[in-house]
Amino acid sequence: MGSTIYDIARKAGVSIATVSRVLNESDRVSADTRLAVLNAAESLGYHPHTSARNLARRKSDVVSAVIPMMTNLFFAEVLRGLQDRLVESDYQLIVHSARTLDEVDSQLERALNRGQSDGVLLFSSPIENGRARQLAQSGLPVVLVDSFHPDLDSVTTDNRLGGEMATQHLIDLGCKRIALVMANPKSRPSVDRRDGFLRIMKTAGLELPPDFIVSSEDPLHHGYSEISGRQAMESLFKRGKVPDGVFATSDVQALGVIRAIQDAGLRVPDDIRVIGFDDMVVSRYVGLSTLRQPRYEIGSTAIDKLMARIDQSSRPVSHTLFVPHLIERHTTTRSGAAAILGSFNEFLPGVTTAEVQADVSGNGPGKAR
Amino acid sequence: MGSTIYDIARKAGVSIATVSRVLNESDRVSADTRLAVLNAAESLGYHPHTSARNLARRKSDVVSAVIPMMTNLFFAEVLRGLQDRLVESDYQLIVHSARTLDEVDSQLERALNRGQSDGVLLFSSPIENGRARQLAQSGLPVVLVDSFHPDLDSVTTDNRLGGEMATQHLIDLGCKRIALVMANPKSRPSVDRRDGFLRIMKTAGLELPPDFIVSSEDPLHHGYSEISGRQAMESLFKRGKVPDGVFATSDVQALGVIRAIQDAGLRVPDDIRVIGFDDMVVSRYVGLSTLRQPRYEIGSTAIDKLMARIDQSSRPVSHTLFVPHLIERHTTTRSGAAAILGSFNEFLPGVTTAEVQADVSGNGPGKAR
């Protein structure tokens, strides 16, 4: 209930140093004393005191993750990737979740306290210079996930490329008037996806009517929400703009977009094609086309990187960029195919059996059979 | 980068005791010294050393949550409830996730280390006596979430009642041959839901053919998986059993059940009605009827309870039981209505606008309008 190594030492008739040695399985201790100590510890129900140990060792075996909870699902999935690696590695995870971009600052501040953790994973947050300096000054190993700064290790999806792929896909489908529904313009991933969009639109020589880019100012979830996507679309309609394709910078927003389209009496994909980004679990069921991020891999890669830097702080900075994967589903099919899929899969429109199976086993897109 | 209160003390020309006082905003310190200390700290980029502070104070301001990651979504949502309370309270969260029931033990062991956290939230795990003793012996405050033991604080959904409600609902719909698809029989919630099911079946005087209860032995996610639901249903079909209603003890499993039914060339709800449990985010989109657990409230209530016990360890044990809420959607409609809904909501079958909105704002079931 509160026994210390002193208690064990007394009970086993040795010094605390010996107890410590036994408990850390480190130095050579005679078999007899080892046994005696182990027995004493057992019978006392000894649990080491983490803070004391960390203080003495200058190591906490904890990593902290600062996560703006934009999208629950994105978050949950990446976290799983983290955990699977973490469990094996004897590290523990402290989660600092921020509800808004502003909260990120205070949570980061806490994560940077010395002795609390051996490294920090910073998610989806813009790194302006102040922050970069703050991170550097703290001296703590940091890995950016889903954002970028030249001086810091990072692992991200190639959001710009993803934006290009999404846009190209809509164009290939014959869309001419494509609208972009963005999240909060402060959110780096959203901005990158936009840049990809712009680039392809320009390359394709497609006209981009004013107001065809709508962004959300909603600080909550950084605009990555169903409601924000819906409002964006409604505001388009209100101004009399009707695109024939929409690229939403996230799946959650895409869901809102679809809802607004349906409420306006139009149909997806017949009147308006819609594509999102992320490939949330839900997207499969809804038949939403999207760009899949390898979230699980992102998580585990981030951990690997962080551990590597903890071990060797001088190692060169590295950036890992995952290529997103285009998932074509119902919301971007040509009309004919859509009808067939729709009736075949009454409940899981646009999902093939193979895909469901693949997702369950967690191995990326399954082979059609 | 690694400055201590000694550095600050030297720079400000005071003793470390004074520095500590200033930093803890506690005792009275003259305005001048306070300012001097604060400046010194600022200019040194001081961050307190958490372990040292915790050791001295005998308090860590951390709570740990031991979570078997059965269902990502369930987990994610409850975690949000936790976090929202936590952020306000200056506490931090350590997540110990377990992939299997066995891993729970080792994770719990770690969570029980002294000095690591001030309290533990133990999720969805069976508490046999060994474990109960272990928890008691550790002396750490513990709150059970989604499981029960008379001697420990807990907050759960009334799973038995939920099982009753689900079963009664199927019966009200005219089902006569109802099958039960369970998760791992070691999972307490699943067992409780089964008990509710059995009770109503008995009360209603309905015959329960042998083999109409199928459970999963899959340790991964405790059988709370799409694949497990699917296999359960397939095994029923293989033995030539065709129920007219299925109660799955979780939504993920229900999704697998639906898939299997469709693969067998049958239709939901026309041939077989299906109801799940949890009300995951996905369920809304799929049109799955279910019993909603107030996950968010569960999370925040659990935190409140834990904090209360941390403050006063002698307080009486209390159990909070949330009543689940029946959500009727497509999978349990009578056939006529189903057709209408199905065509109206091509993408979001069985979802009304009001519901989507309610869920976005996070306020439970919305009023129909």
Next chain:
DNA sequence: ACCGCCGATGTAAGCGCTTTCATGTCATCA
């Protein structure tokens, strides 16, 4: 029998902070 060495163990100095208690300094009151 003496020296040196090695393996097993103990001693004690921190790790960076909080906190009690003692000390010192004034303003206050009789």
Next chain:
DNA sequence: TGATGACATGAAAGCGCTTACATCGGCGGT
């Protein structure tokens, strides 16, 4: 003017652990 606090500050003792460094037998070698 000296006793009396009130208040600001410092000295020092931990918190429970790790880890150099010192110590102590006993061993083989000569």
